[in-house]
Amino acid sequence: MALRNRKTGGRDPIADHEAELLEYINARDDDLVNYAKYFAHSKMALRSKVVEIDSDGFTLQYADRTSDNSIAMKEVRVPFDERTETKEGVLRKLASLAKEAKSSLDLDKKVSKAYVAPTLDNLPRVENTLSTTHIAMTCGMWIVGLLGAFAPTLPEPFQTYRDENGGQVTLERIVMGVCAVHTAECALVIAASIYGSFSFIDVVKSLINTMVFGIGMLGLVVKTATTRKEMIDQAKEVAARKAAAKKSQK
Incomplete structure (x- = not known):
């Protein structure tokens, strides 16, 4: 629980609303997966949840598949762009971050389908285009x-x-x-x-x-x-x- 703020050390302004906010955000599975993929750069996030939230951001815990195919629990801190001291303000930040993550991931999918990474096989070659x-x-x-x-x-x-x-x-x-x-x-x-x-x-x-x-x-x-x-x-x-x-x- 984020009773104390990470930055200031004092009691966090939204500490009284943390349980309610955690329940709200952890009920949105799609957003949680997108958070892990976007903010933690996880390609194989199996499950995730927010374990802590305060006026400066939240801590996301997620299960990720490692290179040896085992499962490891990891955490990433997702900061807000500015301090938010009200429950309503935090809800707006969460909605904004969810939208940012989804939009960026959707764009990456479109780019990945259309873009072919340069290799020695598809780099342009010299062609005699003289008339x-x-x-x-x-x-x-x-x-x-x-x-x-x-x-x-x-x-x-x-x-x-x-x-x-x-x-x-x-x-x-x-x-x-x-x-x-x-x-x-x-x-x-x-x-x-x-x-x-x-x-x-x-x-x-x-x-x-x-x-x-x-x-x-x-x-x-x-x-x-x-x-x-x-x-x-x-x-x-x-x-x-x-x-x-x-x-x-x-």
């Missing part, structure tokens, strides 16, 4: 460039066109320059792949695509890496919170 026109034009330019730079002779009128535009040496320098730029971009792809925890296959595909398509593919790789990193960090944060909640129950 067909872009891909066709880029491949065409590479074919023309490579033939112009390294073919000893070309059929007319391509041979004349090459000679009039700097010759084979000039085209070779242009192609090598583009390759150098794309190689530098590949270095950035490797950095982004490490940042986004890409698989080996995705790294290889990203390097090949970047070597061919250059800055357009690099942008896609960086965007995907950033998204993957955010999802991985979020998954770690959720796991840490769950571990902390489980640890606090022991």
